[in-house]
Amino acid sequence: MxxxxxxxxxxxxxxxxSTDLPADVEAAIRRALLKEKKNSRAAWVLTTILENAAIARKNDTPxxxxxxxxxxxxxxxxxxxxxxxxxxxxxxxxxxxxxxxxxxxxxxxxxxxxxxxxxxxxxxxxxxxxxxxxxxxxxxxxxxGGSENVGRQFSLPDAEIGASRDLEGVRKCILQAVWEAQGNGCAPGILGVCIGGDRTTGYTHSKEQFLRKIGEKSPVKLLAKLEERIIKDCRKLDIGPMGLGGRATLLDAKIDALSRHPACYFVTVSFMCWAFxxxxxxxxxxxxxxxxxx
Amino acid sequence: MSEVSIEYPFSAAAVRNLSVGDRIRLSGLVFTGRDRFHKYLFDGGKSPVHLKDGAIYHCGPVVIRKDGEWKVLAAGPTTSSREDLYTPKIIEEHKIRVIIGKGGMGKATLEACSHHGCVYLQAVGGAAAHIAQRVERVQGVHLIKEFGAADAVWELIIHDMEAVVTMDAHGNSLHKRIRNSSKRSLRVVIAGD
CATH class of the missing domain: 3.30.360 (Dihydrodipicolinate Reductase; domain 2)
Structure with a gap:
């Protein structure tokens, strides 16, 4: 060796x-910018983000x-x-x-x-x-740390948000987590979600979703559908880049499932910032x- | 939405002229301060710098020592809500006029901003290389041994840092507004088509 x-x-x-934002992430931010109104705060944030990526790459800095x-x-x-x-x-x-x-x-x-x-x-x-x-x-x-702090683990059923032990309940958990996070995870970011597992593996597996490329859908049909639904739903929340309003609250959502204990039904949501x-x-x-x- | 240039030292009158939505270009001296510095001041610690009419920037920069000088490589904002507990007291005791961070702050800080004349500016989170270019030089550093480089108090001389007013000195908060409006949207989205 x-x-x-x-x-x-x-x-x-x-x-x-640390210095070179991956091409798939940068392309997703560019696509998001096209959907925001000109001269809006959202456009300002996304433009700054793209300029920042270019500066970091050129100067070889974080x-x-x-x-x-x-x-x-x-x-x-x-x-x-x-x-x-x-x-x-x-x-x-x-x-x-x-x-x-x-x-x-x-x-x-x-x-x-x-x-x-x-x-x-x-x-x-x-x-x-x-x-x-x-x-x-x-x-x-x-x-x-900002994106890590807004991660959230739900144990279903959850009476407070009316989430039952099914994919509709999972959807409610994810949207609740996105709403709670507002711009604090440095939106527009990427969601990694694990359905099932235990307290530990739920978080680990939710973060493993970040190894998937932007746009790469779940091979499980029902989960791929849920991913699409979450992306569509989040556009309507108007939280926007950095939580200052706009369409781009999420760049992508990645959902996978692990088996679970009959008594446990965890939904674990991890956030990754736009600086993915x-x-x-x-x-x-x-x-x-x-x-x-x- | 207007663009306004402001420069250190910041007067209460200048700060009260700003409104939510104003685009800001900020120049002059800025102090970084985050979790440990806020707790330290809150617990009665003596500030190593004169904070009056100054700006606290919630930021833990990446700084290296090159040719005998400090060089800021990355300096974006960190999440401000972690300082909510400490900030009203710090605004009152130290008469700071500007807070720069990301994500906004809560009710008590918003009230302190109104009462004492202070504004909250949101910078673009993660835009660390972009903002580092606006740092002309490092004037000094304090509490680095005690708190580590990320939590130390860095005196930064800044030129034309871009930010937007999201909490003004008149009780308005863009963060509160978006939190409420997105809660309504959330209900609609959950109810489905």
Missing amino acids: RKAHWEKNLFELIRKT ICQDTGVLQFHFGVPVGFDTNALVAMTRSAVSRATRYGYVRQNTLDSVSGASYETNIAHGSPVFHFQQKARKTVDVRLVMKG RRRGVLLGPEGGIKRWLY
Whole structure:
């Protein structure tokens, strides 16, 4: 294992994620802008957002100062040394923090002390899956605190919002979460929703939806239909970009389901801001870049 | 909707002239301050800077040290509602005139804005590279050791930062208005076609 090679390319993944908004996200923002009235606040916000993406890319600086919690999703071949991968990734995160691609964004929850390198108990976040191939699949999502704070988990039935244990109840939960969030998740963003699972897997799986591209529909027909319905419904709320009014409250909605315990019916809604920093790369056995995934 | 340029120091009279919806270009000195600084002031901590007639920007910038100087790489607004608990007292005691952030603030802050002469400006959340270009220089930094770089108080000299008035000194809040109107829309949407 050529450590320097791996670290260099993991660093490159972080740099690119922080500074270079993915093409599918930028295209969705452009489409949203076309639907807003000229000279409206919504148009001003979306234009600023697009200018911001261009400036960050050109200057090689973070798209957003809140570089978030770094969530790494690894797909590794059988027998691969994941401990070494964690160590190399931590080293790349530490370097990316020194270079200003990642903000010092990690606090000790008890003492309040700030970690200089973002390397701490629970930071960054790692998820592993084993894959039947020789390459290592590394995907990174940088998720800011604003969007994380407006995430919501419902336990159905929910009398307060009249949500029953069916897809109509799920729809009510999602719309309620979008309404509660207003502009605080930095709208227009992307929703990741998990129906079912337990308290933990609900959130994990809802966030895994962010690995899907914009416009990529659920393969489950009923869920694909619900995704479309949510997007259509949210246009009518007039919350708009940054919650200042307008049509673009959401760029996309991703919904999936896990099995559940008979007594439990969770609907977990995670938000991702418009600064949807998600990149991925396939690395060869020596850590060389085979290809970019987004 | 009019565009208004304002510059530090901000007078109560100038601030009272602004209305919800006004587009602002703000220049001069701005202090960043977020969660820890607000709690610190609220708990009676002494401010390391003179806040009177100033602006507090809810922002934890990305700043690096280059050639002996601080350089701001990214400086967008953070969610303001987290400072709701502390802000009325800070407006009253420190006579700040401008708050810049995102997402708006609650009833108590809106009342304090009316009472003491202060406005809330919304900047575009996430537009961190865009806003960083409007930062001419860093004049100083305080409490960085105690709070870390994101929560420190940065003295930023800014030129033509764009924002919109969403809470004015006359009791109007765009956030409140949209929250209420979208609640009505939500009911219609839930009822379905």
